[in-house]
Amino acid sequence: MSEQSENSDVLMDARLHAAGQRWRDANVGSPAAPDAQVFALAPAGVRGPRRRWTVLASAAAVVVVIAGGASWIATRGGGGDRSPSTSTGLGKATATPASSGIVAHVGTRTYVLANVTYKDVTVASPPGITLRFSGTGNKESVTGSDGVNSFSGPLRTATASSLSFGPIAETEIGAADEPAALPTVQAAISAMLAGSNSWQLLGAKLVITPAQPAGTSLIYLAQPSPAVTAVDGTWQLSGYGRSGGGASSLVTQTGGYSDWLVIDGSRATISTRCYRESAAVTTTPTAIRFTQVRVVYSVPCTAPADAETAADDAVGAALSASARWTRDGSTLTMTGDDTTLAYTPVAKAGGPS
Amino acid sequence: MNPDGGLPIEWVTPAGPPAEPGGSPLGANDPGPERVAGTAAAFTTWAAPALLAMTRLARRLAPDAEPEDVVQESLARAWQKWAQYDASRGSATTWLLAITADQARTARRAKVRRLRLIDDSAELPDTADPHAARRAALREDDLDLDRAVDALPERQQLAVQLHYFVGLSVEETAAVMDCAPGTVKSTLHDARTRLRHLIGESR
Numbered sequence: 001m002s003e004q005s006e007n008s009d010v011l012m013d014a015r016l017h018a019a020g021q022r023w024r025d026a027n028v029g030s031p032a033a034p035d036a037q038v039f040a041l042a043p044a045g046v047r048g049p050r051r052r053w054t055v056l057a058s059a060a061a062v063v064v065v066i067a068g069g070a071s072w073i074a075t076r077g078g079g080g081d082r083s084p085s086t087s088t089g090l091g092k093a094t095a096t097p098a099s100s101g102i103v104a105h106v107g108t109r110t111y112v113l114a115n116v117t118y119k120d121v122t123v124a125s126p127p128g129i130t131l132r133f134s135g136t137g138n139k140e141s142v143t144g145s146d147g148v149n150s151f152s153g154p155l156r157t158a159t160a161s162s163l164s165f166g167p168i169a170e171t172e173i174g175a176a177d178e179p180a181a182l183p184t185v186q187a188a189i190s191a192m193l194a195g196s197n198s199w200q201l202l203g204a205k206l207v208i209t210p211a212q213p214a215g216t217s218l219i220y221l222a223q224p225s226p227a228v229t230a231v232d233g234t235w236q237l238s239g240y241g242r243s244g245g246g247a248s249s250l251v252t253q254t255g256g257y258s259d260w261l262v263i264d265g266s267r268a269t270i271s272t273r274c275y276r277e278s279a280a281v282t283t284t285p286t287a288i289r290f291t292q293v294r295v296v297y298s299v300p301c302t303a304p305a306d307a308e309t310a311a312d313d314a315v316g317a318a319l320s321a322s323a324r325w326t327r328d329g330s331t332l333t334m335t336g337d338d339t340t341l342a343y344t345p346v347a348k349a350g351g352p353s
Numbered sequence: 354m355n356p357d358g359g360l361p362i363e364w365v366t367p368a369g370p371p372a373e374p375g376g377s378p379l380g381a382n383d384p385g386p387e388r389v390a391g392t393a394a395a396f397t398t399w400a401a402p403a404l405l406a407m408t409r410l411a412r413r414l415a416p417d418a419e420p421e422d423v424v425q426e427s428l429a430r431a432w433q434k435w436a437q438y439d440a441s442r443g444s445a446t447t448w449l450l451a452i453t454a455d456q457a458r459t460a461r462r463a464k465v466r467r468l469r470l471i472d473d474s475a476e477l478p479d480t481a482d483p484h485a486a487r488r489a490a491l492r493e494d495d496l497d498l499d500r501a502v503d504a505l506p507e508r509q510q511l512a513v514q515l516h517y518f519v520g521l522s523v524e525e526t527a528a529v530m531d532c533a534p535g536t537v538k539s540t541l542h543d544a545r546t547r548l549r550h551l552i553g554e555s556r
Contacts, residue, residue, distance in 0.1 A: 008549055009542065009545050009546070009549075012545040012548055012549050013545060015498065016498070016513065016517040016545070016548075017517060019495045019498055019499075019517070019518075020516075020517035020518040020519075020520060021520075022492065022495065023495075023518055024409065024518070024519075024520055027409060027412060139436075141433070143433065150426070150429060151429070152429060152430075152432060152433040153432065153433070169428070169429045169432035169433070170429070171422075171425045171426060171429050275462070293459070294455075294459055295455065295458050295459045295462060316462070
C-alpha cells in the first residue's frame with residue numbers, strides 16, 4: 001500500500017471512529033424507566049404496550065420486562081422463582097416433577113388452532129395460530145404464536161393428561177387491524193401458558209383445557225399433510241410471472257433460474273443467488289403458504305439487475321403471501337395475487353448444495 | 354467459518370475475545386448461564402449487559418424495521434436457544450449480537466418484500482427514506498458517510514456497523530461474524546477503501 005493510500009486509510013479509520021462515537025452518544029438506548037403499570041402482567045386478553053419482551057415465569061411469579069436497551073424486574077403475586085439450578089442453560093433448568101413427556105403422544109408436528117372457548121364463549125380462531133412441541137424427556141419445549149406474537153420456552157410438567165409451561169418468553173409486539181376474535185383467542189392462550197392444563201389427543205385434534213378460568217379450552221388440529229406429498233421434492237424455478245398474468249405469461253430462460261425450492265413435509269428451503277431461507281410450509285389441496293421465513297444465510301449480491309434478479313424478487317414476493325398451487329404433469333405452479341412461479345423437479349443431487 | 358459463507362444459524366465461534374483496553378461497550382457482567390440459576394430472572398441478568406449493544410446494532414442494521422421489535426425477536430430466539438450457548442466459544446454479548454444481526458437481516462428483507470407487495474413499481478417518496486430516523490441525529494458531514502456505509506456489501510457493512518458504530522473491538526466483531534480477527538481487519542480495510550471511493554478521497 002502506498003504511503004498516500006495508507007494515510008487515506010488512517011484518515012478514513014479516524015473519521016469512522018469519530019462518526020461512530022457521535023452516533024453512540026446520540027443513541028444511548030436507555031429509555032426512561034416505565035411506570036409501575038408496565039411491570040404488571042397484562043390481564044388476560046388485553047395486549048400491553050408494544051415493544052416489550054416478557055417472561056412469564058408462572059401465573060404468579062416473576063415478571064421481567066426488557067425493552068429498548070434497559071431492563072426492569074418486578075415481582076408479582078405470592079409466587080416465586082423456580083428452584084435455582086446449576087445447569088448450563090435453560091433446557092436443563094426445568095421442571096419439578098420431571099416431565100414424562102408429551103412429544104411421544106402428540107409428535108413434533110405443528111398444530112393449528114381451530115377454535116377456543118374462553119369463559120364459556122366460543123370463537124373460531126383466526127388462521128395461522130400454531131403450537132408445536134419438541135424435545136424429549138424433561139427437555140421438552142414448546143414454540144407457538146398467538147396471532148401476533150411468538151412464544152417459546154420449556155415445559156414445566158407434562159404427563160399423559162396434564163401439562164404446564166414455563167418460563168415462557170413471549171414478544172409483545174403491537175398489531176393493527178387485529179381480527180375481532182383475537183383478544184378472546186389470546187386470553188385463552190395466556191391462560192394456557194400461565195397455569196396448569198389437562199390435555200387430550202382425539203385423532204388429529206389436540207384439546208387443551210386450562211384449569212383456570214372455568215369454561216376455557218383450546219382445540220388445535222394437527223396440520224393437514226395429505227397434500228404435502230404432492231409438493232414434496234426438490235424444484236428448480238423454470239419461469240416466473242408478475243402482474244397476475246398467470247402461467248400463460250411466464251418469463252423463462254434456457255436452463256432455468258438459479259432459484260431452488262426444497263419442500264420436505266412441513267419445511268421448505270428456498271435458495272436464490274443471494275439468499276438461502278428456511279420456512280414452514282402449510283398446504284391444503286389447493287393452497288400453499290410459507291410462514292416463519294428465516295434467512296439462513298446471505299451473500300453480498302452485487303450483480304446488476306437482470307433476469308435472475310427479477311426471478312429472485314418474484315420468489316421473495318411469493319414467500320410473503322398465500323398462493324394457489326397446481327401440478328400439471330411434472331410442473332409445480334404457484335400463483336399468488338401478482339406473482340406466478342413455475343418449478344420443474346430435479347433430482348436431489350442436482351439441487352442446491 | 355460457516356461453509357456457506359454467511360453467519361451461522363447455530364453458534365459456532367472461536368474462543369472468546371479478550372476485553373478491549375480502554376472501554377469495551379460490552380457489559381462487564383457476563384457470568385454465563387453456568388453461574389446463574391436457569392430462571393427468567395437469571396436470563397435477564399445474563400442478557401441485560403448486551404441490550405444496549407443489541408439495540409444499537411438493530412438500529413444500525415434495520416432502522417426501517419422497528420429496531421425494538423428486532424431486539425424482542427432476538428431475545429425470544431435467544432431464550433429458546435439458551436441451552437445451546439457455550440461460554441467457552443464466546444461471550445454472551447457476541448452470541449446475542451450474532452442473533453440480532455440475523456434477525457435484523459430477516460426483518461429488513463421482510464420489510465422490502467412488504468413494500469414490493471404493496472406496489473412493486475411505485476417510487477417511494479423522499480419521506481420514505483428508511484434511514485431517515487437514524488440520519489436525523491447525524492451531523493451534516495456524517496450524512497454522506499452514513500449513506501456510503503449503507504451502500505457497502507453486506508459483510509463489509511456488518512463489520513463497519515459492529516466495529517465503528519456499535520463500538521466493538523476487532524476481536525469482538527470477529528466473534529459476532531464467526532471469523533478470524535484477521536478477516537475482520539481485511540474486511541474493514543476493504544470497506545474503508547470502498548468508502549473512500551464512494552464519498553471521494555478529498556473529503
